[in-house]
Amino acid sequence: MQDAKANTVSAAAQVTAIENLIAGLQVQVQETQAAAEKSASELEVAQQEFDDATRRAEDIQTQADTSKATADAATRQAGQLAAQLYRTGGTDLSVNLFLEGEGDGADADLLLAKLGNMSKLVERSSDVYESAQSATNNAQSLGDQAKVAQAERETLRVAAEAALAAAQTAAEAAANALADSEAKSVELEQQLQFMLDAQATTTAGYEAGVAERARIEAARVAAEAAERAAAAAAAAAAARAGSGGSGGSGGSMSKTGWAVPASGRITGGYGPRAVICNGGDCSGSFHYATDLGTGCGAPIYAAHAGVVTWAGRLGTYGNFVKISHGDNVSTGYAHIRNGGYNVSVGQSVSAGQVIASSGDTGAANGCHLHFEVWIGGNRINPVPFMADRGASLG
Incomplete structure (x- = not known):
């Protein structure tokens, strides 16, 4: 009977020790789960910023492509006007002005008017080209910046994923330790109950x-x-x-x-x-x-x-x-x-x-x-x- 009582006391002490361990593990599980949820929220923010940066980069690249198309069209227009000016005047225009000057001057005035109109067309084409080229450069610069920002957001998103994985691992380890300890506690409590029952029945x-x-x-x-x-x-x-x-x-x-x-x-x-x-x-x-x-x-x-x-x-x-x-x-x-x-x-x-x-x-x-x-x-x-x-x- 004394041995049975001693065994009962020993079993009760083991149950108390495991219950104290479980209490500590429960706190650890709560802390690691909170850390995992915090990492998950940070990942959600990083994902949102990455998605937004991706859409901004795509929008800016579309603007750059549109401006480049405008600049290319202006370049072709300027080339066509220059070719037309060469065909209709060029170096022969001065000769035409000299020859027409021997008449009543009306034809010479007409040629000068054509020359002036042609110069204005060339000037306007040049302005369109320069404006489009500037827009292209600006849009491309913004696009490059957006791509850099996108890459940075991706780095942060990947880091957030890694942090979440680590937090999940810690939370799972704590939960597993708690489960093992609770199982051990159940086993010890059953042993203790058996000993107590054995003394009475x-x-x-x-x-x-x-x-x-x-x-x-x-x-x-x-x-x-x-x-x-x-x-x-x-x-x-x-x-x-x-x-x-x-x-x-x-x-x-x-x-x-x-x-x-x-x-x-x-x-x-x-x-x-x-x-x-x-x-x-x-x-x-x-x-x-x-x-x-x-x-x-x-x-x-x-x-x-x-x-x-x-x-x-x-x-x-x-x-x-x-x-x-x-x-x-x-x-x-x-x-x-x-x-x-x-x-x-x-x-x-x-x-x-x-x-x-x-x-x-x-x-x-x-x-x-x-x-x-x-x-x-x-x-x-x-x-x-x-x-x-x-x-x-x-």
Whole structure:
């Protein structure tokens, strides 16, 4: 009996030690998760600045090309006028003036008038050319500056991605350590409970108690699973009814292996739009996504098979999931409701698999899916991309 009591005291001490360790790890998990979310927000800002710099560089290059075309046209016009002047006058014009001077002077005056008009044309052509050439030089200079700014933004974006990856790794390591410690704590607590029960009752009685607890837990887990399944089915039915038949069939698979990410019509397209603010989060003035009106709690489906690279809070996205599909292609799903994740980072998913449920977290007005398509570091228009793969949106 004394040995049993000593073992019980030792087990209790181990439980206390592991509980203290868990408390410290919980703080570490919170800190690393906060750092990861901060890095994610910084990446979002860097991505926005990179996209804006890319569009500015393209606009300025278009201006430079237009000015160069004007300068080239002015150059050709000046050359044509010079050739015409040579053909109609040149060195022979002085002779014509001398010969005509022997007459009544009218013809000479006419030649002088032609010469003056020709000189004015040449002068105007020269002015047009110089102005166009100056505009070309200025636009090209601005274009060079824009490209430098674009390169700098790309460097910052890549650095932000690296910082986010490091922060995610730290957060995952802390979470894994916490999970291991919690598992060890459960094991030690079970051992301690066994020792305490052994002092008061027989081993058979303890095993019966363990079996009863296991049965109750299994029943609880089964009941929760049934409740979640019923809620998901009800949400899906509500989303189908709310879409009025105008939206695509969420989760339906195309022959190319791509699926519509949610049911519902398109409520927001890719391009410029008014800034949206909600709870202190404000969107940008350019919408790099397509919005699908799903209704609250509707299922969100993986557009293609891949690996989850992000599942958490991300600035104006609110709750966000990002999936890498290989070949430098990724998709993003924003404004997920709180508690609406069905996947985690590192998990492999299949096309059409339910990954989350829709909400209005982040910079959103009403429940909907904000759907993005990434090619490398650039966000492109999802509508033609998905249509090309047989999974039309809306």
